[in-house]
Amino acid sequence: MRVAVFSFPGWGHLRPLLPLVRELLDRGHEVSVVVAERFAAAAADTGARVLTYPSRFPAPVPEVRTAEDLAQVVVAYYEEAFAALPAAWAAFADDPPDLVVEDALSTAASGLVADRAGCPVVRAFPGFAGNDEVPLNGSEPEPGSPDLDAEHPAIAAFVRGLPDRLARLGVGEDAVARVRARPPRANLVFVPAAFQPRVECFDGSFAFVGPQPPADPPPTGWSPPADGSPxxxxxxxxxxxxxxxxxxxxxxxxxxxxxxxxxxxxxxxxxxxxxxxxxxxxxxxxxxxxxxxxxxxxxxxxxxxxxxxxxxxxxxxxxxxxxxxxxxxxxxxxxxxxxxxxxxxxxxxxxxxxxxxxxxxxxxxxxxxxxxxxxxxxAGGAARAADVVERVAAATPTDGGSQSAWR
Known part of the structure; x- marks a missing residue:
């Protein structure tokens, strides 16, 4: 099986995916990891094929105090959503994946690649999961948060320019509509269910696999205080x-x-x-x-x-x-x-x-x-996550619609 893994440009987003990548490789699958250039070395350490793209997403995310701040952050997310598309569109043109794993904040480029390949998508949440009932951060906006101005000039400029950007790659607007309408076949959540807010609001398509359990401490040269100090x-x-x-x-x-x-x-x-x-x-x-x-x-x-x-x-x-x-x-x-x-x-x-x-x-x-x-x-960690990926890939179009098995 050929798996394409799309990450968001933050170490906290890439890190929980790496054990899954290693587990899939150990099971004999071909894995390509699509990452921002600054994370190429970390992805390469897994042994996977690495596809890089230039990212201008800010780290850390700026504080949002005003409507102007919010608009600029939203545009940064919009730009990042499509930043990987030129590299990924070319790389997977003649070598399409059989399944796509996408970070919950990187669903545009990954979704378009999966749409062209006709393959299923598994969505990954590095922290709290989100759905139509529960916001991605597990909570409602704080009182006093600014309202988003959808007509803000920066947002409007991005929206106006997107069709031309996609057209230059041969991507039609109908593809974007299909991606938005199609839910992932399963969801991997890298925290245990016991830590998820309002966990009762999530159906069986969400597998709370948790993080990879701790292994033996690595050889770092660090040692605890000899006198037993806390x-x-x-x-x-x-x-x-x-x-x-x-x-x-x-x-x-x-x-x-x-x-x-x-x-x-x-x-x-x-x-x-x-x-x-x-x-x-x-x-x-x-x-x-x-x-x-x-x-x-x-x-x-x-x-x-x-x-x-x-x-x-x-x-x-x-x-x-x-x-x-x-x-x-x-x-x-x-x-x-x-x-x-x-x-x-x-x-x-x-x-x-x-x-x-x-x-x-x-x-x-x-x-x-x-x-x-x-x-x-x-919770299962990377092994359970890989089990979910394999079951999604093996499901037929008729039985794949049932989303009760992944949990």
């Missing part, structure tokens, strides 16, 4: 780490507490900030968290789905400090489930320290995290 891992993910003041405040707040603070900063701390850190702090530009998590008592993160699933997969509670709009809903959900604490608004180092100490001592949080760890372990 460890807190502090990271703001790959797109929100440019916040040196936050890291310094956290480091200073833990001075003299007896805790070892392991920080991964994506290289965003300058020499002066690094030099000001107390001796309890370890600074790493990059470090595989799976080496630290088996020894961590608490994780401080910005509530990205990948970081959360890593922590909970190891049975570690969290203190979440959301840095981006899309993280706030997930952060509040973490707190609502009793898996840790959520700190919003201006947050001091002392706030973080106090929350870490409270979470580490909270038996109720420990029990909630243990239950979710068990749910992650039994």
């Amino acid at each position: 460890v807190v891992l502090v990271s703001l993910g790959t797109s929100s780490n440019d916040n040196p003041g936050f890291f310094l405040a956290c480091g200073e707040a833990f001075a003299g507490t007896g805790w070892r603070v392991v920080m991964t900063t994506a290289g965003h701390l300058d020499g002066a900030t690094a030099a000001a850190m107390p001796p309890e702090v370890e600074l790493h530009a990059w470090l595989d968290h799976h080496a630290v998590l088996p020894h961590a008592a608490v994780v401080v993160c910005q509530a990205g789905a990948g970081s959360l699933m890593d922590a909970f997969g190891h049975g570690v509670p969290v203190v979440v400090v959301p840095q981006q709009p899309d993280a706030r809903v997930m952060a509040r959900h973490v707190a609502a489930l009793g898996l840790g604490r959520c700190l919003e608004g201006p947050v001091s180092g002392a706030d973080v320290r106090d929350a870490v100490l409270a979470v580490a001592a909270d038996a109720g949080v420990a029990a909630a995290v243990a239950a979710l760890r068990s749910a992650i372990g039994s």
